[in-house]
Amino acid sequence: xxxxxxxxxxxxxxxxxxxxxxxxxxxxxxxxxxxxxxxxxxxxxxxxxxxxxxxxxxxxxxxxxxxxxxxxxxxxxxxxxxxxxxxxxxxxxxxxxxxxxxxxxxxxxxxxxxxxxxxxxxxxxxxxxxxxxxxxxxxxxxxxxxxxxxxxxxxxxxxxxxxxxxxxxxxxxxxxxxxxxxxxxxxxxxxxxxxxxxx
Numbered sequence: 425x426x427x428x429x430x431x432x433x434x435x436x437x438x439x440x441x442x443x444x445x446x447x448x449x450x451x452x453x454x455x456x457x458x459x460x461x462x463x464x465x466x467x468x469x470x471x472x473x474x475x476x477x478x479x480x481x482x483x484x485x486x487x488x489x490x491x492x493x494x495x496x497x498x499x500x501x502x503x504x505x506x507x508x509x510x511x512x513x514x515x516x517x518x519x520x521x522x523x524x525x526x527x528x529x530x531x532x533x534x535x536x537x538x539x540x541x542x543x544x545x546x547x548x549x550x551x552x553x554x555x556x557x558x559x560x561x562x563x564x565x566x567x568x569x570x571x572x573x574x575x576x577x578x579x580x581x582x583x584x585x586x587x588x589x590x591x592x593x594x595x596x597x598x599x600x601x602x603x604x605x606x607x608x609x610x611x612x613x614x615x616x617x618x619x620x621x622x623x
Contacts, residue, residue, distance in 0.1 A: 437463050437548045444514060444541060454479045459510030459545055466622040468508040468551035469493075470542065472560040472591060473530055479516035484509050489592040493557075496592070496608070500615035508549045512564035513538045535564050546584065553622045554584050558591030576614070578621065587621065589614040 434440040441458040457474040460483055469485075477487030485493050497504050513530045530538070542564055546554060556562040556579070562570035565581035572590055579586045590611060598604040 432544075434544060434548060437545075440545060440548055447514075447541075454516040455482065456514040457482055457484055457511065457516070458514070459508055459549075460484055461504075461508035461549075462506065463508075463549055465506060465508040465549060466552045467502065467506075467555060467618060468510065468546060468549055468553070469555045469557055470561040470565060471509075471511045471557045472593075473511050473513040474516045476516065484511055485592075488596055492595060492608075493592040496612050496615050499612045500619055502615060502619050508551060510542070510545060512542055512561045514541060530560060532563070532569075535560055539564050539567070543582075551622075552585060553618055554581055554586040555618055556581070556586060556588045558589075558594065561591070562588050578617075585621065587614065587618050 432443075434443065437459075444456045444458055447456060454474070457478050459468075461468075471485060471489075474484060475487045475489070477490070478484055484490070494504055497507070512535055554565060556565050556570070559570055559572050562572060562575075562579075565584075565586060566579065567582065570588060572588060575588055576590070577588065579588050590607070592611070595604060595607050595611060598607055
């Protein structure tokens with residue numbers, strides 16, 4: 425994903441999103457998916473990257489993981505419409521297998537390249553708490569590799585108050601129903617802690 429040259433600042437989130445839409449992809453045939461939510465939101469959630477459903481809809485967190493995310497927010501009494509939701513990498517990275525586009529995780533270089541956009545986006549939103557959903561978001565925000573299960577909890581991301589937890593897609597991959605339920609309850613508990621941190 426290309427970026428404007430020089431030390432660019434944006435007058436508004438709309439100007440930022442316009443520049444994002446005009447940016448060139450690193451590879452592939454997907455479009456940038458901008459963040460969603462109000463400027464000044466107390467909580468910003470950062471995921472890995474858009475998936476197939478997000479690429480088609482042009483909105484973040486609307487696929488299966490997004491629906492689970494919405495359910496957890498509801499249980500934690502966090503209105504999604506008052507939060508800002510975005511991704512560390514703004515485009516869906518995939519490999520074509522026949523007619524299907526299969527998700528492919530962004531590599532460290534792609535995460536670092538996209539970090540420029542994420543930093544400026546969060547500067548515009550000014551959340552009280554930034555939540556990294558998974559290792560890719562954690563890496564983008566912390567500027568280093570993070571171990572989600574070991575470091576899960578409150579963190580400082582480049583001077584921003586933050587919280588590291590799992591990505592909702594992780595919960596969907598747990599096959600054992602009991603283990604999946606426990607992991608989901610732990611995720612909801614994380615959301616409740618984030619809500620309290622945000623005041």
